[in-house]
Amino acid sequence: xxxxxxxxxxxxxxxxxxxxxxxxxxxxxxxxxxxxxxxxxxxxxxxxxxxxxxxxxxxxxxxxxxxxxxxxxxxxxxxxxxxxxxxxxxxxxxxxxxxxxxxxxxxxxxxxxxxxxxxxxxxxxxxxxxxxxxxxxxxxxxxxxxxxxxxxxxxxxxxxxxxxxxxxxxxxxxxxxxxxxxxxxxxxxxxxxxxxxxxx
DNA sequence: CAGTCGATGTACT
DNA sequence: GTACATCGACTGG
Numbered sequence: 010x011x012x013x014x015x016x017x018x019x020x021x022x023x024x025x026x027x028x029x030x031x032x033x034x035x036x037x038x039x040x041x042x043x044x045x046x047x048x049x050x051x052x053x054x055x056x057x058x059x060x061x062x063x064x065x066x067x068x069x070x071x072x073x074x075x076x077x078x079x080x081x082x083x084x085x086x087x088x089x090x091x092x093x094x095x096x097x098x099x100x101x102x103x104x105x106x107x108x109x110x111x112x113x114x115x116x117x118x119x120x121x122x123x124x125x126x127x128x129x130x131x132x133x134x135x136x137x138x139x140x141x142x143x144x145x146x147x148x149x150x151x152x153x154x155x156x157x158x159x160x161x162x163x164x165x166x167x168x169x170x171x172x173x174x175x176x177x178x179x180x181x182x183x184x185x186x187x188x189x190x191x192x193x194x195x196x197x198x199x200x201x202x203x204x205x206x207x208x209x
Numbered sequence: 210c211a212g213t214c215g216a217t218g219t220a221c222t
Numbered sequence: 223g224t225a226c227a228t229c230g231a232c233t234g235g
Binding site: 084087092107179 | 225226227228229
């Protein structure tokens, strides 16, 4: 198995976000492997992005985002949820791509157990906190490098432009004018078609 | 279907 | 104190 090399992540954040669509996110847990196809992402950047955790410079929480591309930034929010991001660009730049939804591929029954309940497959990982729950990603995984030992991403052909859609990012107030959410238009596995309140 | 709202911990003002 | 890159349960149409 060949995981994406560091060079993949050491590029402009929007490029990495765009190219992460269609790739396979892999999570190794003991003897089992969980995986899914990335169908929805959002970019965040220290500069020019009022909603980025790094907008005011380094802090204890966002330190991982300033590391070199290829690390995993996991943060805790709303008192109960984790979200995972792929760090991008060179060390010293605070930028990352939030993984918002995957299409479950391997280990679906394990994901269902992690999600506690008898959820339909579509509800297993169609949201940033749901996907972390399904893949058992939490505090422990913050700061790991995506070399495949704990988690990693496998290459896959780039999704053609015609299958892509962009929108403003979900659940933020500042920076909602930036069209930094990318998703696969026809995929039934995305969290939603468009941000709520946004019209067709 | 869409919209509203409470849960619940923590980083930061 | 307040806001929060969310979710699930609930309401009304």
